[in-house]
Amino acid sequence: xxxxxxxxxxxxxxxxxxxxxxxxxxxxxxxxxxxxxxxxxxxxxxxxxxxxxxxxxxxxxxxxxxxxxxxxxxxxxxxxxxxxxxxxxxxxxxxxxxxxxxxxxxxxxxxxxxxxxxxxxxxxxxxxxxxxxxxxxxxxxxxxxxxxxxxxxxxxxxxxxxxxxxxxxxxxxxxxxxxxxxxxxxxxxxxxxxxxxxxxxxxxxxxxxxxxxxxxxxxxxxxxxxxxxxxxxxxxxxxxxxxxxxxxxxxxxxxxxxxxxxxxxxxxxxxxxxxxxxxxxxxxxxxxxxxxxxxxxxxxxxxxxxxxxxxxxxxxxxxxxxxxxxxxxxxxxxxxxxxxxxxxxx
Ligand SMILES: [Zn+2]
Ligand SMILES: [Zn+2]
Numbered sequence: 001x002x003x004x005x006x007x008x009x010x011x012x013x014x015x016x017x018x019x020x021x022x023x024x025x026x027x028x029x030x031x032x033x034x035x036x037x038x039x040x041x042x043x044x045x046x047x048x049x050x051x052x053x054x055x056x057x058x059x060x061x062x063x064x065x066x067x068x069x070x071x072x073x074x075x076x077x078x079x080x081x082x083x084x085x086x087x088x089x090x091x092x093x094x095x096x097x098x099x100x101x102x103x104x105x106x107x108x109x110x111x112x113x114x115x116x117x118x119x120x121x122x123x124x125x126x127x128x129x130x131x132x133x134x135x136x137x138x139x140x141x142x143x144x145x146x147x148x149x150x151x152x153x154x155x156x157x158x159x160x161x162x163x164x165x166x167x168x169x170x171x172x173x174x175x176x177x178x179x180x181x182x183x184x185x186x187x188x189x190x191x192x193x194x195x196x197x198x199x200x201x202x203x204x205x206x207x208x209x210x211x212x213x214x215x216x217x218x219x220x221x222x223x224x225x226x227x228x229x230x231x232x233x234x235x236x237x238x239x240x241x242x243x244x245x246x247x248x249x250x251x252x253x254x255x256x257x258x259x260x261x262x263x264x265x266x267x268x269x270x271x272x273x274x275x276x277x278x279x280x281x282x283x284x285x286x287x288x289x290x291x292x293x294x295x296x297x298x299x300x301x302x303x304x305x306x307x308x309x310x311x312x313x314x315x316x317x318x319x320x321x322x323x324x325x326x327x328x329x330x331x332x333x334x335x336x337x338x339x340x341x342x343x344x345x346x
Contacts, residue, residue, distance in 0.1 A: 007323075012226040013188070013196060014181045019226050020315065020323045023330070039272050042113035042162060050075075051163040053110045063107075068123065069130045070107040074167065077103030101171035102138060106130060106149075108164040115273045116151070116164050117263030118342055125256035131166070131280065132244035132252070138170035139245075139285030146174040146284040147243075154275025156302045156309060162273065174284045181281060182293055189292030195240040197294030200224065211332040214261040219254040221262050223335070227328040230304045231269070231276075231335070233262050236296035242283035243295045259297070261340065266301070268338045276301040 009018040050057045053065045059075040090096060108116050108127055116124065135147045151166040152159045169175075174182070188196035204211055204222050213233065214221040221235045235258045237251050247255065266274035277300045283290035304310050304325060315323045339346070 010226045012228070013200065014184055015177070015226075016180060016184050018321055019228055020321055021327060022323050022325055023327045044111040044113050046112045046163075049112055049161065049163050051105070051107050051161060051165050052112050066107065066110055068110070069127055070110075071130065071134065071168075072105055074103035074105050097173075099171065099173060101144065101169060101173075104134065104168040104170075106134070106166040106168065108151075108166060112163045114164055115153070115162075115263070115267060117260070117267045117274075118344065119260075121253070121256045121260040124259050125253050128244065128247075128252050128256055128259075131168075132247065134168055135243055135282065136245045138168070139243075141170070143172050144170045145172055145286035146170070146178060147282060148175055148178070149280040149282075151276075151278040153278070154273065154302075156275040157277055166278075174286065177279075178281060178284060182284060182288070182290055185292035185294065186289065195292045195294050197236065197296065198240060201236075201238065210329040213265070213332060213335055214258050216254045216257055218251045219258040221258045223328040223332040225328060227331070228322040228324055229300050229302070229310055230324070230326040230331050231266065231274075231299070231301040232328070233266075233299045233335075234296050235259055235262055235299075236294065240292070240294045242290050242293045244280070244282060246295070255297075262299070262335075264340060264342045265335045265338050266299075268343050269335070270306040271343045272306070274301060275303060 005022075008021045010021055011017075012019050045052050047055065049055060051063070053063055053067075053070070056062045057072075057075055061072065061075070063072070064070050087096075106127075108114075109119060109123070116127070119127070131149050135149070138144050138147050148169045148171070149166060150169075151164075153164075185196045188194065188199070192199070201220065203225065207225065211223045211225065212220070213223065218238050219236065220238055221233060223231070223233055235255065237247060237255055239251070241247055241251075263274075266276065279298050279300070280295070281298060282295050283293035302309050310325070315321055
């Protein structure tokens with residue numbers, strides 16, 4: 001039987017690419033019923049965990065008896081300060097260059113069994129201040145071009161240890177997504193005199209706010225028009241700042257409230273710790289011109305349903321364009337309808 005491809009493409013202004021929206025509009029959207037997941041309860045301290053307070057890691061280093069957050073150099077970094085000099089230059093047109101940097105781990109809480117969603121907003125604000133302090137310290141190093149802070153959460157994104165933690169890669173190169181966003185923002189500012197992200201925020205409001213999830217004085221959270229993943233959410237300050245170190249204390253508090261709101265919604269969706277890749281997109285620190293760069297946090301959750309991963313396959317890996325199987329406005333409505341109280345506290 002012939003099957004028509006009835007798709008819509010939406011432009012992703014930050015990635016400068018088209019996203020294919022292949023949601024079947026005639027189908028009733030999945031109702032978003034919350035199926036309690038069978039997640040075995042965990043203790044708040046695990047002797048064998050390399051992130052719990054006071055424990056000795058495989059490197060032989062001992063964690064502090066920390067009470068809030070704890071930062072240490074990654075014992076198994078993907079980027080190290082002493083990257084070996086590259087082997088001889090390749091022949092012909094192949095190129096190489098030395099990649100180096102520092103990799104750190106940030107424990108977000110001493111409690112093994114918490115998710116960041118369960119931290120009070122004030123503690124999330126303190127965590128943001130830790131990220132800011134790390135960014136300030138690392139980006140001041142002349143050899144560091146970019147500081148990438150992220151949290152991989154859940155076995156679905158390859159993380160077996162549930163202890164809440166983030167990672168920091170401070171590198172002598174700029175990751176491609178940051179580079180693309182920086183170029184798009186620079187071009188947009190030159191063409192229009194406006195910050196690209198401000199135009200995104202304006203467009204989200206002009207569209208009836210159908211994808212907005214949260215807003216306070218200085219921060220906002222939304223599923224963008226061009227979302228690639230079903231529950232892809234952006235959280236950002238309203239003002240254009242290049243990175244964390246430019247935020248005022250009030251903006252950090254507001255950002256923490258926005259993060260808390262989104263994270264609680266995520267965990268409440270299926271009443272389980274919600275897996276995602278969270279990444280902070282900050283302007284590079286390589287001395288370039290990033291006036292139009294607007295710091296924001298992106299969530300890329302891999303699940304479409306409690307037991308259904310969004311697989312990257314032919315269109316994404318083979319063709320290079322993302323196919324979204326859902327409409328962001330429907331998913332935003334689904335998240336908005338959920339309780340603001342974490343399911344474990346009800
Ligand atoms: Zn632990
Ligand atoms: Zn971004």
